[in-house]
Amino acid sequence: MTYPYSNGSYDARMYGDDPGTQLGDASLGEMQQTAMRDVEMLPLDMGTTYVVVDTNILLEHLTMLQHFVEDVQHEALSVLLIIPGAVLNELDKQKTRSTGRLGWISRRASLWMADKVKEKPAYLRCQRDRETCKPTGNWRSRNRGEVWDDRTNDGLILDCAMHFARLGGRTCLCTGDRNLGIESESNGVRVVSPSNGNDLARFLFGRDLNHRQEEPKVEYTGMDCLEDEESDEMGMEVDDDRKLSYAQASDLLHLQVIDHFTRLLVALVARIGGPELEDPSGADGGITASRHAPRWKNSRKPSHQWTAVECLDYLDFRQPRRQTNPRLELFLSPPYSTSGARTGREWSFEAWRTALDALKALGESWREPAIVADVDEVSHVLPRRLS
Numbered sequence: 001m002t003y004p005y006s007n008g009s010y011d012a013r014m015y016g017d018d019p020g021t022q023l024g025d026a027s028l029g030e031m032q033q034t035a036m037r038d039v040e041m042l043p044l045d046m047g048t049t050y051v052v053v054d055t056n057i058l059l060e061h062l063t064m065l066q067h068f069v070e071d072v073q074h075e076a077l078s079v080l081l082i083i084p085g086a087v088l089n090e091l092d093k094q095k096t097r098s099t100g101r102l103g104w105i106s107r108r109a110s111l112w113m114a115d116k117v118k119e120k121p122a123y124l125r126c127q128r129d130r131e132t133c134k135p136t137g138n139w140r141s142r143n144r145g146e147v148w149d150d151r152t153n154d155g156l157i158l159d160c161a162m163h164f165a166r167l168g169g170r171t172c173l174c175t176g177d178r179n180l181g182i183e184s185e186s187n188g189v190r191v192v193s194p195s196n197g198n199d200l201a202r203f204l205f206g207r208d209l210n211h212r213q214e215e216p217k218v219e220y221t222g223m224d225c226l227e228d229e230e231s232d233e234m235g236m237e238v239d240d241d242r243k244l245s246y247a248q249a250s251d252l253l254h255l256q257v258i259d260h261f262t263r264l265l266v267a268l269v270a271r272i273g274g275p276e277l278e279d280p281s282g283a284d285g286g287i288t289a290s291r292h293a294p295r296w297k298n299s300r301k302p303s304h305q306w307t308a309v310e311c312l313d314y315l316d317f318r319q320p321r322r323q324t325n326p327r328l329e330l331f332l333s334p335p336y337s338t339s340g341a342r343t344g345r346e347w348s349f350e351a352w353r354t355a356l357d358a359l360k361a362l363g364e365s366w367r368e369p370a371i372v373a374d375v376d377e378v379s380h381v382l383p384r385r386l387s
Contacts, residue, residue, distance in 0.1 A: 013142070014138065014140035014141055014142065015085070015086075015089070015139075015140040015141075015142060015156075016085075016140055017140075027110060027111070027114035028088050028091060028092050028095075028110055028114065029092075030114070031083075031088060031113070031114060031117050031126050047078050047169065048078045048079070048080055048167075048169040048170075049077070049078065049079045049080070049169060049170045049171075049172075049204055050080050050082060050164040050165075050167070050169055050170070050171040050172075051079060051080070051081045051082065051171075051172055051174050051200075051204070052082045052084060052157070052160055052161040052164060052171070052172070052173045052174065053065070053081055053082065053083055053084075053087065053174050054084075054087065054157055054173065054174060054175035054176070054177060054180065055087045055090040055091060055094075056175060056176040056177060057174050057175060057176060057194075058083075058087070058091065058109040058113065059091075059094070059102075059105045059106060059109055059221070060105070060176060060219055060221055061176075061194065061195070061196075061219050062105070062108055062109050062112060062219065063219050063252075063255075063256070064194060064195070064196050064200070064219065065081075066112065066259075067196075068200050068201065068209070069081070069116075069123060069124065071201065071209035072123050072209070073123065074209075075209060077205075077209075079123055079204070080122070080123060080124070080125070081123060081124040081125075082125065082126075082127055082131075082160065082164060083113060083117075083124070083125070083126045083127065084126075084127045084139075084156060084157045084160040084161075085126065085127045085129075085139055085140065085156070085160075086139075086153045086156035086157050086160070087157065088126065089153070090153060091106055091109060091110050091113075092110075094106035095107055095110050099376075099377065099380065100222070100377070100380040100381070101221060101222030101223070101224070101380065101381055103377040103380065104221075104222070104374075104377040104378060104380065104381050105221050105222075107260070107373075107374055107377060108256060108259075108260050111260060111263050111264070112259075112260075112263070115263055127139065127160050131160065131163050131164070132159055132160070132163055133159050133162050133163050133166070134159065139156060139159060139160065154177070154179070154180045154183070157173070157175075157180065158173070158180065158183060158184055158187065158189070161173040161184060161189045162187055162188075162189060165188060165189045170190075170204070171189060171190065172189070172190040172191060172192050172203070172204065173189050173190070173191050173192075174191075174192050174193075174194065174200065175191060175193060176193050181193065192204075195218075218243065218244050219252070220244060220248075220249045220252035220253050220256070220381075221381075222380075222381045223381070223383070225243065225244050225249060226243065226244055226245075226246060226249055226383065227243045227244065227245055227246075246345075246383050246384075246385050246386060246387060247345040247386070247387040249383050250343075250344035250345040250347075250383055250386040250387065251335075251343045251344040251345055252344070253344055253378075253381065253382065253383070254335075254343060254344025254347070255334075255344070257332070257378060258308065258332050258333075258334060260374065261308065261332060261359060261371065261374070262307065262308040262311070262332065264368070264370055264371050264374065265306075265308055265311035265312065265315075265371075266303065266304055266306055266311055267370075268311070268315070268366055268368050268371070269303055269306065269311050269314055269315065270303060270304065271368075272315075272318065272366065273303060273314070277303045277314075294313045294314070294316075294317055295309060295310050295313045296310045296311075296313045296314040296317070307333075308329070308332035308333070309329045309332070309333060312328060312329050312332070313329075315362070315366070319365065319366075321358075321361070321362060321365065322361075324354050324355070324357075324358045325354065326340075326347070326351050326354065326355060328355055328358045328359065328362070331347065331351065331355035332355075344386065345386050345387040347386065348386070349385070349386055352382060352386070356375050356378060356379065356382075359371060359375050360372055360375040360376075363375065
């Protein structure tokens with residue numbers, strides 16, 4: 001792979017200026033616009049570790065990345081995860097054009113990243129226009145006649161990694177793409193292809209950062225992650241740590257559903273909420289919240305930190321919904337966090353369908369298309385059996 005901008009002749013149009021490279025997803029587009037408006041250059045910090053994240057890591061190892069971010073926050077480490085602009089384009093294409101496995105994992109990645117970037121954390125942000133090695137000083141500039149393809153995209157991701165490598169701190173490209181990894185190493189940028197957060201931590205710091213129980217090395221991203229059904233039914237152990245049992249897959253998908261739809265419910269609450277979210281005690285005419293009040297009224301957390309249960313409680317206050325069995329609040333509660341909450345494998349297939357149908361009905365009732373569409377994507381990756 002050679003740099004796609006090496007001939008020195010540039011097109012007047014930049015990436016993002018034409019239909020082929022414009023972002024169709026609103027949240028990803030806002031992230032790109034924020035990066036384009038933000039002209040502040042990153043100050044040189046020799047102590048910062050820069051981790052440039054490739055698309056395949058966000059898609060195939062999102063939970064690993066989420067846990068790594070939690071560990072970085074817990075230990076207050078000077079780590080900055082950079083999302084290249086080219087990665088936003090790839091995610092956008094997967095989210096807006098894919099269904100099934102790719103549709104679900106791209107929607108999860110996009111929503112998590114958009115939520116994090118809105119918080120303007122010190123540990124994650126998107127590539128700014130000027131963060132490039134290109135002579136033009138803008139990564140979005142492109143060769144005359146150049147078209148967007150995988151080769152061009154890899155070159156832009158490598159360009160981003162090389163820029164941060166030149167800042168003087170420790171830099172690595174986090175990717176599962178072997179060819180891009182080889183090209184990166186040949187240009188002096190270290191590469192890591194982790195299967196879990198500890199792999200990444202050991203590579204960067206020489207030690208574990210994990211503050212939770214051991215987690216599976218495989219992310220559930222669809223049916224291709226599952227063990228051979230015949231072997232699983234016979235109780236045979238398969239010597240392949242890249243595969244999951246149906247029970248493991250059900251548990252992992254359940255946690256993904258809780259995380260993802262809690263984020264969407266929080267966004268819905270923010271959209272329909274008003275002054276009552278700023279002063280919950282005044283929502284019913286000034287009656288002071290008590291132990292008999294709805295959970296959301298007694299919550300001391302800002303609404304953007306609410307759980308799914310608190311969000312549903314508030315939505316029911318605004319517009320009561322039909323209750324189901326199991327209750328949606330229970331299905332969206334972390335396993336064993338309250339009486340009746342359980343793991344994905346412990347819910348029956350009928351309970352899964354009931355909960356997903358209830359979520360979809362809620363999305364339709366509140367005219368929230370993201371909830372409706374994402375429920376459909378979950379249905380594509382729900383294992384044929386749960387244990």
